[in-house]
Amino acid sequence: MKANEEKYRKVMEVLKKSEPVTASHDEIEGEVINRINYLPEEHKETFSIFSFLFGWTEIGWVRRSLVTASLFLVVIFVYQQSVIVKQLNWLSTQIVVNSERPVRTISSDFSGKLRFLRISGSRVPQQGSPVSEKQLDMLMDALDKLQADYDNLSKIIEENPELKEMIEKKLNEKNYIKVKL
Amino acid sequence: MIDIRLIEECRNGNLSNFRKVVEASTPFAFSVAFRMLGDEDLAKDVVQESMVIIWKKIGSIKSPEVYKTWLCRIVINKCYDEMRRKKRNPEYSQDDASWSRLSERIEDNTQDGLKNSEIAVIISGLTESLSPKQKAVFILSDIEEMTSDEVAGITGMSKLTIKANLYYARKSIRTMLQKYL
Amino acid sequence: MNQKIIKLVVSIILVMIFSCDEPETVVTNIIHPDGSVTRKIEMRREGGDFDINNIQVPLDSTWVISESLEISDKGDTTWVKMAEKLFKNTDELNLAYKTDTGCNSHLKRHAEFQKNFRWFNTIYRFSETVEKKLRFGYPLSDFMNKEELLWYYSPENYTVSKMNGPDSLIYKPISDSIEKKEEEWFFRSLVAEWAGEFRERTGKQTGESLSADTIKKWEDNFMRMIKTHDKDFDSLWKSGFILSEVIGSQTAVTFKTEADSAISVVEDKILAQFAAYSVKAFMPGKLISSNGFADSSNTVLWPVSDDFFLTENYEMWAESKVPNIWAWIVSGVFVVFVITGLILRKNKGG
Numbered sequence: 001m002k003a004n005e006e007k008y009r010k011v012m013e014v015l016k017k018s019e020p021v022t023a024s025h026d027e028i029e030g031e032v033i034n035r036i037n038y039l040p041e042e043h044k045e046t047f048s049i050f051s052f053l054f055g056w057t058e059i060g061w062v063r064r065s066l067v068t069a070s071l072f073l074v075v076i077f078v079y080q081q082s083v084i085v086k087q088l089n090w091l092s093t094q095i096v097v098n099s100e101r102p103v104r105t106i107s108s109d110f111s112g113k114l115r116f117l118r119i120s121g122s123r124v125p126q127q128g129s130p131v132s133e134k135q136l137d138m139l140m141d142a143l144d145k146l147q148a149d150y151d152n153l154s155k156i157i158e159e160n161p162e163l164k165e166m167i168e169k170k171l172n173e174k175n176y177i178k179v180k181l
Numbered sequence: 182m183i184d185i186r187l188i189e190e191c192r193n194g195n196l197s198n199f200r201k202v203v204e205a206s207t208p209f210a211f212s213v214a215f216r217m218l219g220d221e222d223l224a225k226d227v228v229q230e231s232m233v234i235i236w237k238k239i240g241s242i243k244s245p246e247v248y249k250t251w252l253c254r255i256v257i258n259k260c261y262d263e264m265r266r267k268k269r270n271p272e273y274s275q276d277d278a279s280w281s282r283l284s285e286r287i288e289d290n291t292q293d294g295l296k297n298s299e300i301a302v303i304i305s306g307l308t309e310s311l312s313p314k315q316k317a318v319f320i321l322s323d324i325e326e327m328t329s330d331e332v333a334g335i336t337g338m339s340k341l342t343i344k345a346n347l348y349y350a351r352k353s354i355r356t357m358l359q360k361y362l
Numbered sequence: 363m364n365q366k367i368i369k370l371v372v373s374i375i376l377v378m379i380f381s382c383d384e385p386e387t388v389v390t391n392i393i394h395p396d397g398s399v400t401r402k403i404e405m406r407r408e409g410g411d412f413d414i415n416n417i418q419v420p421l422d423s424t425w426v427i428s429e430s431l432e433i434s435d436k437g438d439t440t441w442v443k444m445a446e447k448l449f450k451n452t453d454e455l456n457l458a459y460k461t462d463t464g465c466n467s468h469l470k471r472h473a474e475f476q477k478n479f480r481w482f483n484t485i486y487r488f489s490e491t492v493e494k495k496l497r498f499g500y501p502l503s504d505f506m507n508k509e510e511l512l513w514y515y516s517p518e519n520y521t522v523s524k525m526n527g528p529d530s531l532i533y534k535p536i537s538d539s540i541e542k543k544e545e546e547w548f549f550r551s552l553v554a555e556w557a558g559e560f561r562e563r564t565g566k567q568t569g570e571s572l573s574a575d576t577i578k579k580w581e582d583n584f585m586r587m588i589k590t591h592d593k594d595f596d597s598l599w600k601s602g603f604i605l606s607e608v609i610g611s612q613t614a615v616t617f618k619t620e621a622d623s624a625i626s627v628v629e630d631k632i633l634a635q636f637a638a639y640s641v642k643a644f645m646p647g648k649l650i651s652s653n654g655f656a657d658s659s660n661t662v663l664w665p666v667s668d669d670f671f672l673t674e675n676y677e678m679w680a681e682s683k684v685p686n687i688w689a690w691i692v693s694g695v696f697v698v699f700v701i702t703g704l705i706l707r708k709n710k711g712g
Contacts, residue, residue: 018294020215
């Protein structure tokens with residue numbers, strides 16, 4: 001192991017000592033100067049603009065920061081859009097209603113339907129009725145009021161035997177039928 | 182050694198002495214490029230291209246003191262490109278004579294350094310199982326004798342990554358040394 | 363509700379439930395991005411006079427009010443009263459609820475608006491809550507599953523159309539099951555409320571409180587009595603027979619006054635009611651979520667029935683989003699700028 005270490009050290013010594021040399025220094029210099037001289041002017045201008053705009057690419061931490069920032073933006077964008085698309089997909093599976101009018105109305109509840117049934121029974125089909133539910137409601141209200149008035153009237157008549165007798169007599173005279181209240 | 186004042190002048194837009202910058206930078210740049218690539222022509226091309234980039238961007242460096250690190254970073258990055266290209270068209274040949282020469286040099290420390298071709302064969306052989314980045318870390322740390330801060334500045338790796346890569350590279354090279362020597 | 367239930371309701375609360383003759387009412391809330399709310403109320407009534415006391419939502423002289431008359435093909439005459447007012451915010455709306463003197467003034471209602479900035483979108487949330495009437499009642503979810511709850515809260519025209527549609531055989535059992543469960547929930551809640559009120563009254567005097575098991579036992583007794591004596595419930599209650607059967611003869615004699623007082627309180631709570639009332643909300647931007655029912659014009663609609671807030675608060679909520687175009691542009695430009703920089707760097711080998 002030690003021998004190996006020693007061998008490594010010695011090889012490194014030799015390699016350090018053996019610096020590669022070139023006899024073509026002048027050739028290299030000449031070629032460089034030549035290429036510089038032949039660089040077009042506009043390229044030099046472009047270079048300076050590019051250098052100004054993209055100089056940051058040569059600074060490691062700035063380059064890494066900008067790449068991280070752009071990756072962050074891309075990730076955020078993809079995440080946000082995917083969440084929104086998911087939400088929209090979910091929304092599209094939900095019930096869609098098309099109603100300009102209130103969706104729960106008095107006439108549609110149980111009592112409304114019951115009233116409709118009381119009035120119309122089986123004689124009037126629910127669909128295509130010539131009379132609307134609202135008109136039936138009004139009619140039903142009037143009927144209720146009439147019933148209440150009739151009950152009150154009956155009560156008054158019952159409480160007054162003279163009045164009862166007189167009305168029975170009048171009705172019998174008019175209809176020629178025996179009426180008993 | 183690269184004159185800081187020259188770099189400062191060029192940085193401030195006075196590129197009249199840029200030839201001197203090229204002259205001073207070429208040996209170091211060539212040394213790194215050759216050790217990385219093991220090919221003289223490719224290393225020359227890399228140095229030329231690197232110097233053209235330096236001419237274009239020298240105004241954007243923060244301070245003249247970071248010039249060497251910056252130069253090395255450009256060279257190393259160019260080498261990565263070449264190595265990627267080379268990987269697609271690998272051309273690699275081993276030469277036993279080079280290893281014999283290395284053995285001789287190890288035994289006799291007073292001898293001159295190795296020739297370019299020998300350096301190429303030896304470094305290529307020792308680092309054949311390393312990735313380009315591990316190779317760069319090894320060359321910069323153990324052959325060019327740079328500090329981990331400098332290597333970090335050049336390669337853009339964290340100190341911890343550099344340590345890990347260097348550990349792996351050294352272990353691999355020791356194995357290769359047993360194989361070849 | 364079937365006829366039997368109606369009879370039972372009448373029996374248990376011992377009074378007729380009188381409607382306060384409210385007009386059919388649709389309240390539409392148009393929510394603006396700044397949190398202001400334009401509230402429109404449409405009331406329809408057969409008779410011409412809209413008694414201010416019968417109007418189910420706060421309404422005063424500060425509203426813009428117009429009246430019109432509609433005559434249908436069948437000759438029905440309907441008086442339509444439209445009212446509109448812009449509220450600066452929901453606080454103003456809540457103030458109107460607090461100062462309401464109409465027939466539903468005893469109900470606690472409040473609205474809430476939230477605007478959340480989420481960079482790419484701004485999310486708006488509007489909710490209106492009617493607080494529960496009973497303090498001791500049971501949540502409906504204790505009695506119904508999710509599917510049944512959905513059906514129960516659905517607008518009546520929807521459920522009726524399903525019941526009369528080709529799939530009526532599927533929906534009939536659901537509807538029947540709901541009716542039974544609703545009956546069970548309703549009476550148990552009423553009994554629990556009565557028991558709760560009774561416990562509070564007797565507790566003050568005796569210094570004791572009744573256990574949950576005792577209350578449960580009373581409930582069961584009460585339910586049994588309702589089922590066995592539905593026809594003569596009224597007279598049996600007045601005679602004290604029901605009470606002694608439910609809570610024991612000794613307790614019934616001792617706390618007769620408290621029992622009557624408790625039932626009186628329950629009656630008052632039951633009397634509070636909505637009739638022919640629904641709420642709509644039109645949210646800014648695109649609707650994304652709601653517990654109401656969206657209609658074709660992206661408006662959300664909630665039917666409001668007394669039972670919905672009998673034992674639980676009834677919250678009507680909707681969420682919408684408005685995309686922040688400027689944020690999209692800024693983010694797009696920024697990302698393109700960074701990508702371009704990285705590509706140029708890679709191409710230059712820098």
